[in-house]
Amino acid sequence: MLEAKISPKSKILILCYPSNPTGAIMTYEDWLPIAKVVEKHDLIVIADEIYAELTYGQKHVSFASIPGMMDRTILVSGFSKAFAMTGWRMGYACAHPDLIAAMYKIHQYTVMCAPVMGQVAALEALTPTGLEEKDRMMESYNQRRRLIVQGLEQIGLTCHEPKGAFYAFPSIVSTGLSSNEFAERLLLEAKVAAVPGTAFGSSGEGFLRCSYATSVIQLNEALDRIGQFVNKLKNG
Structure with a gap:
């Protein structure tokens, strides 16, 4: 290809x-x-x-x-x-x-x-203290990564396990909405901001980019709202 x-x-x-x-x-x-x-x-x-x-x-x-x-x-x-x-x-x-x-x-x-x-x-970031802080942050990211993937799967939005960065890229095909429609309605109706997959090219259609670079409390709240939004879509 x-x-x-x-x-x-x-x-x-x-x-x-x-x-x-x-x-x-x-x-x-x-x-x-x-x-x-x-x-x-x-x-x-x-x-x-x-x-x-x-x-x-x-x-x-x-x-x-x-x-x-x-x-x-x-x-x-x-x-x-x-x-x-x-x-x-x-x-x-x-x-x-x-x-x-x-x-x-x-x-x-x-x-x-x-x-x-x-x-x-930047020099401070490269010192032993800075690198220790980076490792500590990585542990937190890893926790949030598992949380958001599990949460999206439970909602019914299939999501491969990301191995890097701090994004999840679930499929929203099952909802019947396009990526743009889903992201816009999620923002307006559930007050959750995410990026439509098409922002990254036509092959992103059917997907949504979700960042987990935020607190566990906020992620849990976002997942609850996404779940309610998806349930509303399924129930008409």
């Missing part, structure tokens, strides 16, 4: 794993056939690995770690997700020196530097 989308004009492949919106991750074995396509068509890869630290039960595998892919990969990440620094806008890119040099020609005339307070906060 990937190769069918490649044309003579293709230069770059963008990979986003762990995935927003599905929470899917890629294993070493999953990456190998992708790497063969990349090499065959002489592509550069932009690997968005912002959720790399947020995986459950299995460690993240960077695409750059696949043999022959390091020099072809521009890894982009940051501190927004794993270190809860979304508003601080601290990110970074890692790539072959030639690629970084080309990027720098544009970067140096558009951005002076990251804010000093953000740089100091």
Whole structure:
């Protein structure tokens, strides 16, 4: 399917794993056939690995770690997700020196530097204390992950188990509504905000993105409201 989308004009492949919106991750074995396509068509890869630290039960595998892919990969990440620094806008890119040099020609005339307070906060995040806090937060995310998947399944919205990030992507096909209709009515009638799957492309039709980056109390309340909403739909 990937190769069918490649044309003579293709230069770059963008990979986003762990995935927003599905929470899917890629294993070493999953990456190998992708790497063969990349090499065959002489592509550069932009690997968005912002959720790399947020995986459950299995460690993240960077695409750059696949043999022959390091020099072809521009890894982009940051501190927004794993270190809860979304508003601080601290990110970074890692790539072959030639690629970084080309990027720098544009970067140096558009951005002076990251804010000093953000740089100091990022350094603190990488200390033993900061990493301990990240691990503690991960345990909480894992608890919420299990809670929301179980809750959605009990409501009747089938949901695969996300292995990364902090999103669940349940199917809402059984309700008879489109993704946009379901999300809009859920917001207006149940006061629960979620993102229609189609916001991420046409293949997201029939799905809803639910974030569990909030408290257990709020998640339980949201699940109760979603359950009532779905029951109302089923009962006409």
